[in-house]
Amino acid sequence: MYNPKSLKAEEFISDEEIRETLDYAEKNKNNKELIRAILEKAKERKGLPHREASVLLACEDPEIIAEMYDLAEQIKKDFYGNRIVMFAPLYLSNYCVNGCVYCPYHAKNKHIARKKLTQEEIVKEVTALQDMGHKRLAIEAGEDPINNPIEYILECIHTIYSIKHKNGAIRRVNVNIAATTVENYRKLKEAGIGTYILFQETYHKESYEKLHPTGPKHNYAYHTEAMDRAMEGGIDDVGLGVLFGLELYKYEFAGLLMHAEHLEAVHGVGPHTISVPRIKRADDIDPSTFDNGIDDDTFAKICALIRICVPYTGMIISTRESKAVREKVIRLGVSQISGASRTSVGGYCEPEAEDDNSAQFDVSDNRTLDEVVHWLMDMKYIPSFCTACYREGRTGDRFMSLCKSGQIQNCCHPNALMTLKEYLMDYASPDTKRVGEALIQSELQNIPKEKVREICADHLKKIEEGIRDFRF
Numbered sequence: 001m002y003n004p005k006s007l008k009a010e011e012f013i014s015d016e017e018i019r020e021t022l023d024y025a026e027k028n029k030n031n032k033e034l035i036r037a038i039l040e041k042a043k044e045r046k047g048l049p050h051r052e053a054s055v056l057l058a059c060e061d062p063e064i065i066a067e068m069y070d071l072a073e074q075i076k077k078d079f080y081g082n083r084i085v086m087f088a089p090l091y092l093s094n095y096c097v098n099g100c101v102y103c104p105y106h107a108k109n110k111h112i113a114r115k116k117l118t119q120e121e122i123v124k125e126v127t128a129l130q131d132m133g134h135k136r137l138a139i140e141a142g143e144d145p146i147n148n149p150i151e152y153i154l155e156c157i158h159t160i161y162s163i164k165h166k167n168g169a170i171r172r173v174n175v176n177i178a179a180t181t182v183e184n185y186r187k188l189k190e191a192g193i194g195t196y197i198l199f200q201e202t203y204h205k206e207s208y209e210k211l212h213p214t215g216p217k218h219n220y221a222y223h224t225e226a227m228d229r230a231m232e233g234g235i236d237d238v239g240l241g242v243l244f245g246l247e248l249y250k251y252e253f254a255g256l257l258m259h260a261e262h263l264e265a266v267h268g269v270g271p272h273t274i275s276v277p278r279i280k281r282a283d284d285i286d287p288s289t290f291d292n293g294i295d296d297d298t299f300a301k302i303c304a305l306i307r308i309c310v311p312y313t314g315m316i317i318s319t320r321e322s323k324a325v326r327e328k329v330i331r332l333g334v335s336q337i338s339g340a341s342r343t344s345v346g347g348y349c350e351p352e353a354e355d356d357n358s359a360q361f362d363v364s365d366n367r368t369l370d371e372v373v374h375w376l377m378d379m380k381y382i383p384s385f386c387t388a389c390y391r392e393g394r395t396g397d398r399f400m401s402l403c404k405s406g407q408i409q410n411c412c413h414p415n416a417l418m419t420l421k422e423y424l425m426d427y428a429s430p431d432t433k434r435v436g437e438a439l440i441q442s443e444l445q446n447i448p449k450e451k452v453r454e455i456c457a458d459h460l461k462k463i464e465e466g467i468r469d470f471r472f
């Protein structure tokens with residue numbers, strides 16, 4: 001029976017509830033009166049529950065879809081302004097004991113190069129990432145108790161935080177590793193991680209079990225209940241995501257929102273982020289063998305609706321997506337993007353040879369970080385390297401209450417300008433620097449509180465003098 005407060009996966013992600021939701025959505029997809037009422041409710045900016053959200057997703061009326069896009073864009077502006085937070089993934093190891101059929105790291109793939117970074121290699125990789133200007137990493141590793149035990153992950157986090165090269169520093173390490181125990185989550189928390197990210201892949205239990213035929217990840221309940229264990233272990237910022245293309249997107253969308261509702265109902269705080277990966281070509285993997293791929297328009301609609309339905313949750317998109325797709329969905333709600341990513345184990349300090357490929361998937365956006373930063377600024381976005389919140393203890397419900405009251409804006413905007421300034425001083429090409437300096441000067445005037453504006457201007461000056469790491 002469906003119960004968002006239950007701690008059992010099959011009760012908070014009830015298959016029956018999802019099916020009823022999809023029926024309800026299908027029956028009402030042309031019910032303009034209901035759809036208008038749902039859109040009016042969404043304008044209150046308090047989000048939407050999965051049933052109402054699913055009706056909007058089912059609606060195919062181009063006029064109403066255009067209205068949804070306008071609303072998503074407006075909510076994006078209200079909550080996130082014109083800032084886009086930058087990050088990079090760092091793959092630590094692609095050893096994996098699982099059998100996920102959509103991932104080239106699955107245990108039976110004998111021809112992919114298997115690699116695991118040593119601490120010395122991590123120093124080199126992170127130094128290269130710092131030299132690009134990155135401050136925020138998402139570390140990734142396959143599940144392998146022998147090769148990648150929790151002690152290895154903790155050691156890597158410690159190494160990453162300890163590297164200080166020129167003015168560089170990684171100030172926030174988000175972690176994307178397999179579902180684990182409360183005890184291990186507690187250790188990750190103690191190591192000072194930012195967000196714990198775990199993609200559900202699919203909420204459809206039967207498909208989940210088929211797509212994960214072997215290994216510990218086969219256990220649907222253990223995987224789906226991971227965020228509850230993470231929160232029990234003290235991690236209060238968790239990131240959800242499904243791999244679009246594995247199952248019917250309408251099913252996944254309802255499941256994703258139900259998961260967010262469950263976290264809110266049980267822990268009083270919803271997901272910190274939602275990622276929206278789509279299945280991509282990779283060694284051993286042909287995306288056309290999965291029948292549920294979604295086109296760019298459907299993808300954009302999903303992004304817009306996530307923005308409308310969970311306005312306080314950051315939305316992340318990776319370099320799996322092309323420049324054109326990224327451009328479209330940034331406008332509709334994405335708040336965080338990766339830049340200059342390598343999806344191989346290593347590869348930042350030295351590109352991999354063709355016959356030594358360890359990549360998890362093919363990247364569609366191959367631009368340098370400088371090019372991505374420049375491109376964002378040309379579109380009048382502020383690339384932000386801010387990592388302030390968790391370092392200031394603004395996590396979990398504290399963060400969410402600041403978000404819901406709109407006060408977080410007083411931090412995000414000046415922090416974006418100051419971290420962009422650091423980037424321009426330390427890493428940007430002359431042309432990017434020129435565009436960025438002009439942007440900072442005009443955006444400084446948009447800080448509403450005079451006192452904050454003055455402090456920010458003063459910090460910007462000090463950054464020019466060589467001092468780093470100011471934050472609100």
Ligand code: SF4
Pocket residue numbers: 096097098099100103104105106107141142143178217
């Ligand atoms: S998706 Fe993760 S758990 Fe599955 S094979 Fe790939 S690395 Fe391993």
Ligand code: SF4
Pocket residue numbers: 085384386387388389390408411412413415
């Ligand atoms: S102030 Fe907090 S919410 Fe805003 S960009 Fe920085 S880390 Fe993110």
